[in-house]
Amino acid sequence: MAMPESACASAPTPATLAPQTEAELSAQVAQCHASARALEIAGGGTRTRRAAVPAATQLTTSAISGVVAYEPGELTLIARAGTPLDQIEQLLAAQGQALAFEPMDHRVLLGSNGTPTLGGMVAANISGPRRLQAGACRDHLLGVRFVDGRGRVIKNGGRVMKNVTGMDLAKLMCGANGTLGILTEVALKALPMAESQQTLAFAGVTPDAAVGIFSAALATPFEVSGAAFHDGTAWLRIEGLTRQVAYRRERLSALLRDHAIEIVDETASRQLWRDLRDVRHFAGSDAAVWRIHVKPTDAPAVLKALDMLGGQASLDWGGGLIWYAGNAAAAAVRQAAGAGVAVPVRPAPGTDLPPHPPQAPGVAALTAAIRRTFDPAGILNPGQMGS
Amino acid sequence: MSTIAMPAPDATIIARKPQIVAALLAALPADTVISDPEETRAYECDALTAYRCPPLAVVLPRTTDEVATAMRICHDMKVPVIPRGAGTSLAGGALPTADSVVIGTMRLREFLEIDTANRFIRVQTGVTNLSVSAELEPEGFFYAPDPSSQLACTIAGNIGMNSGGAHCLKYGVTTNNLLGVRMVLATGEIVELGGPHPGGTDLDLLGLICGSEGQLAIVTEATLRILPRPEGARPMLIGFDDAEVAGECVARIIRSGLIPVAIEYMDDVCLRAVESFAKAGYPDCTAVLIVEVEGSEAEIADQIERIHAIASELNPVEFRSSRNEAESLAIWKGRKAAFGAMGRLGDYLCLDGTVPVSKLPYTLRRIGEMSKEYGLEVANVFHAGDGNMHPLILFDANRPGDLERAEAFGAEILKLCVDVGGCLTGEHGVGIEKRDLMTSQYAPDDMAIQMEIKDVFDPGWLLNPAKVFPLAASEPYRARAAQR
Structure with a gap:
């Protein structure tokens, strides 16, 4: 496979690689592996990243694009990694289907440009409010093709919903942020869009009361598909067939009748959850933003600790995800998070994104050894995960 | 004689049986170690009963620490380990070798924590699948994956094989309902992954462990996602x-x-x-x-x-x-x-390939044609919503050559599943049964990287030998491991 002279091995200054095909990508990575040339991998470039190592070569997968197959009757979509996410969402919507894990559009919160891609979404396991009920991106990922750090083209999983043939590397790739390989094609499960939705809004509640509402509602069989809190208001989203939504609304309202409840109807509900998904409420400020993963019932105490640091916080996933916007030092945020895990999303102005949280020694050792296995020369997004 | 080859056992390990048993007995309660050939025979096979081999010894620990002790001893003495749940694998996933020690999870039976406000249960992994839902019933919750062996099969086995069930069309399989594990590596080191709150980890090692068929670790505790019972x-x-x-x-x-x-x-x-x-x-x-x-x-x-x-x-x-x-x-x-009804008709092989739903009619027609070619009857009963087929090939084990013919027919069906865009196994796992068919689904590099991951977790290649990877493909890895 031919590649530009300046692409990698002999280039004195960083070049940008934009392979058109998987085969071309494979050849380029093999050369970079041979010369230990670091690559900074981008999909649509919409998310904030840690600064790459100096002289890293930019590589974008945006040209490896296009839908390979979409079978609405099988709930299966296969597309190349560079395919714009909005193209996929439109394609599915035309058949009344969607990616049920509701991936966030980071452009809102980060004020970034660019086009979110399917590969970037999978590489970062981007999952929105409905993760609570439907699972994360990794739960909807059926198969992957990727190029590893030696340039080998590897496939794993497939296009069917049940597949236990060999090890599950698709999950490993999902959330690895490009450090194990560069995705070229992904197969995802699509699900029918709910026929109808409504939201129950509870105004004037404390974080404690909000998490209490979430735990009560999520112990019912009414398939609550969103449970979020911001600025004194808690929201519960119910979705389903039209009659189902009406029934579930009545039952949940009765269960939570100690609170004043306002119903947010169809269109307004959709907009509300789109904004919550994109964390629009923390857009436009110049504070650093963190995601903090906690046990839901720990969330109120963590919010109190964060409050002492200044800034603002909101909840998603029934309390299991805290969004924190504030300029406290990373160590202070991690301390406030307690047993939770704080992941940086947006840096404070003029600073670099803090590293990913440290892991327990045994897990860190396995993680590092797997990275070396996939990428012996350490060329794939070095430094991205703080390792 | 059946057709799936197992490597010759290491005679030097078998010769060291007294020392190995003595080391285990010195470090573990006496009633956790079984070495009498009359008793180890009970562990000679799983639900793929055509293949049998009593192990050297069996260890049935009651705690994670006891599992770790047994693993460390086997590791230090370079003895292969066969992880075993309830032994209900249809794929030979728990088939011992004569030079191995079986480490079973069936006495790890504690329910450690139920937390309905945070929607999880934490268990030792020797509890049965059905008992988890039974334990949750008073709380109005259940554990969703429901393999048809759920009365007997353990959570450890479910995690090892990433088990499914009839209801996974809506609720997903084990990996979608697993939040965290405590596990023992081949060296005896104890590692914890995940926990009650998903997200925020670096690599998704939990996703890798689930379905790894005992190749990487023995899972002793699990945190499972629980769901409210439906109204009806x-x-x-x-x-x-x-x-x-x-x-x-x-x-x-x-x-x-x-x-x-x-x-x-x-x-x-x-x-x-x-x-x-x-x-x-x-x-x-x-x-x-x-x-x-x-x-x-x-x-x-x-x-x-x-x-x-x-x-x-x-x-x-x-x-x-x-x-x-x-x-x-x-x-x-x-x-x-x-x-059970099929069992009355005679012996059968139960297959487990998955095909894209749109290919179901074609696949069924082809299976019907092949049934005539092989002269063996096939019944089809399966989870249609997700294309996970279970063709049952009927044969007579007492008729010479019938099992071999049934296995050859089964292999053809599984290759057909792959050819139409599906896979070899939807929920039963590869085990020994589909080991030699892996090359029809995976190219050499696809398998190489999986074996390189095994190298990371189990450099001595001691865990669950001769499963998942074709022996020819794994030979160089095993040879290198033997030098370590």
């Missing part, structure tokens, strides 16, 4: 005179936006066997679908009405929806009795 569930039975039309009905239901909790399919061979065995009152036709929906009475009625409308366009020979508990049981009776 009701099945309906739809009979068709044409297999392809039944397949079309499945696709139309899914395209309509409904996700039933289960869509089960039974073909005519299976229906006849079931009728004579269980007298479930199924119609005499080519294909029966059992579709189950959940919700309140009104929600169920709404969904049944919609499915009735979809099915009616396809002229079913029968459409019967349950009106009460007794009718629900009657509809499920035949499906649940299917494997």
Whole structure:
């Protein structure tokens, strides 16, 4: 496979690689592996990243694009990694289907440009409010093709919903942020869009009361598909067939009748959850933003600790995800998070994104050894995960 | 003689049996170590009973620390370890070798924590699948994956094989319901992954462990996602005179936006066997679908009405929806009795390939043609909503050559599944059964990277030997491991 002279091995200054095909990508990575040339991998470039190592070569997968197959009757979509996410969402919507894990559009919160891609979404396991009920991106990922750090083209999983043939590397790739390989094609499960939705809004509640509402509602069989809190208001989203939504609304309202409840109807509900998904409420400020993963019932105490640091916080996933916007030092945020895990999303102005949280020694050792296995020369997004 | 080869056991390890047993007994309670050949025979096979081999010894620990001790001793003495749950694997996933120590999880039976406010349960992994839901019943919750062996199979085995079940069309399989594990590596090191709150980790090692078939670690504790029990569930039975039309009905239901909790399919061979065995009152036709929906009475009625409308366009020979508990049981009776009914017809091999739903009719037709070529009857009973087929190949174990012919036929069916875009195994795992077929689904590099991951977790290649990877493909890795 031919590649530009300046692409990698002999280039004195960083070049940008934009392979058109998987085969071309494979050849380029093999050369970079041979010369230990670091690559900074981008999909649509919409998310904030840690600064790459100096002289890293930019590589974008945006040209490896296009839908390979979409079978609405099988709930299966296969597309190349560079395919714009909005193209996929439109394609599915035309058949009344969607990616049920509701991936966030980071452009809102980060004020970034660019086009979110399917590969970037999978590489970062981007999952929105409905993760609570439907699972994360990794739960909807059926198969992957990727190029590893030696340039080998590897496939794993497939296009069917049940597949236990060999090890599950698709999950490993999902959330690895490009450090194990560069995705070229992904197969995802699509699900029918709910026929109808409504939201129950509870105004004037404390974080404690909000998490209490979430735990009560999520112990019912009414398939609550969103449970979020911001600025004194808690929201519960119910979705389903039209009659189902009406029934579930009545039952949940009765269960939570100690609170004043306002119903947010169809269109307004959709907009509300789109904004919550994109964390629009923390857009436009110049504070650093963190995601903090906690046990839901720990969330109120963590919010109190964060409050002492200044800034603002909101909840998603029934309390299991805290969004924190504030300029406290990373160590202070991690301390406030307690047993939770704080992941940086947006840096404070003029600073670099803090590293990913440290892991327990045994897990860190396995993680590092797997990275070396996939990428012996350490060329794939070095430094991205703080390792 | 059956056709799947196992490597020759290491005679030097077998010769060291007294020392190995002594080391285990010195470090563990006496009643956890079994070495009498009369007793180790009970562990010579799993549910793939055509293959048997008693292990050197069996260890049945009660704590994670005891598992770690046993693993460390085996590691230091370079003895292969066979992780075992309840031994219900249909793929030979727990088949011992003569030079191995079985480490079973069946005495790890504690329920450690139930937290309904945070929607998880933490258990030792020797508890059975069904007992987890039973434990949760007073709280109004359940654990969703429901493999048909759920009365016996353990959570450890479910995690090892990433087990599914009839209801995973809606709720997903084990990996989608697993939040965290405590596990023991080959060295005896104890590592914890995940926990009650998902997200925020670096690499998704939990996703890698689930379904790794005992190649990487032994999981001793698990944190499982739990769900509130649905208000009610009701099945309906739809009979068709044409297999392809039944397949079309499945696709139309899914395209309509409904996700039933289960869509089960039974073909005519299976229906006849079931009728004579269980007298479930199924119609005499080519294909029966059992579709189950959940919700309140009104929600169920709404969904049944919609499915009735979809099915009616396809002229079913029968459409019967349950009106009460007794009718629900009657509809499920035949499906649940299917494997027992087939057993009455003789010996059978149960396959587990998955195909894209749109390829179901073609695949069924091809299996029918191959059945004639091989002169062996096949019954089909499977989870149609997700394309996970379970062709049962009937044979007579007492007739020389029949098992080999059935295995060859099974291999052809699984290759067909791969050829139409599916996979070798949807929920049973590779084990030894599909080990040598892996090359039909995976190219050399696809398998190499999986074996390189095994190198990371188990550099001595001691865990669950001769499973998952074809022996020829794993030979260089095992040779290198032997030098370590």
